[in-house]
Amino acid sequence: GDSVTQMEGPVTLSEEAFLTINCTYTATGYPSLFWYVQYPGEGLQLLLKATKADDKGSNKGFEATYRKETTSFHLEKGSVQVSDSAVYFCALSDDSWGKFQFGAGTQVVVTP
Amino acid sequence: SAVISQKPSRDICQRGTSLTIQCQVDSQVTMMFWYRQQPGQSLTLIATANQGSEATYESGFVIDKFPISRPNLTFSTLTVSNMSPEDSSIYLCSVEGALGTGELFFGEGSRLTVL
Secondary structure, three states: OOEEEEOOOOEEEEOOOOEEEOEEEEOOOOOEEEEEEEOOOOOEEEEEEEOOOOOEEEEOOEEEEOEOOOOEOOEEEOOOOHHHOEEEEEEEEOOOOOOEEEOOOEEEEEEO | OOOEEEEOOEEEEOOOOOEEEEEEEOOOOOEEEEEEEOOOOOEEEEEEEEOOOOOEEOOOOOOOOOOEEEEEOOEEEEEEOOOOHHHOEEEEEEEEOOOOOOOEEEOOOEEEEEO
8 A cells, every 4th residue: 555654753953954854655656745744732734745756845945856766755954943843744645535644754853 | 725623622531431522624625534643653544524424434443433423514523432541642633625736734633641
C-alpha cells in the first residue's frame, strides 16, 4: 500500500539556519503530495502541495518539489524563524476522496 | 477553506467508559473524516462519514468500538467506546476542500487521556 517516510525529529536549529526535512513515498498511482504543519496547541494546517511530477509547492518561504524519479518531496526553508517551530507532516493522497497517508511527523525547534 | 470546531478539546476519561466527540463544520460538506493521532505517531484514518449512510471504516477499526453519526452535512460525532489506556490519542475531524483540490482541513483535535 501507499506509505510516507519522513526524517525523524526533533530537529533543532538556530534562527536563520537552513531547514531541510526529507520525505519519500511509495505509491501505486500518481499521488498528490502535501506538507502539513501543526503549530503548538493548534490543528493541522496545509502548508503547501504539489499535484504532479516536477511541480514545486511554496508558501511562507517553504518549498518542496515533487520528484517522481526519486519519489521524494523534501521540505526546505532558507532561513527559519522561531515562529517556524512546529511539527511538520508529509502526506500523500492517491485519490480524490480525502484518504491520506501521513508520515510520522518531524518536530522542528528553532532557537533564537 | 472550512472552519471546523471540535468538542471536547481535551478530556480525561476512566477505563471502560465511552466518550463522544462532536465535529461541526461551517459549511456543508459531503464527506467527513475521522483520524487518530497516537502519542508520537502519525495520523491514521479511522473512518469516512457520509451523510445518510453508514461510515466506512479502515482496516483495524470497527463500528462497535468507534460508532460514528452523520445526521447532516455540517455535523458528525465519533464515539470511543469502552475505552482503555491504548485509546489515549488525539482524535481529529477533517473535511476535504473544494472539489479537485485534494486538500484536507482539520479541526484542532480532541485530546483524550484514558486512565
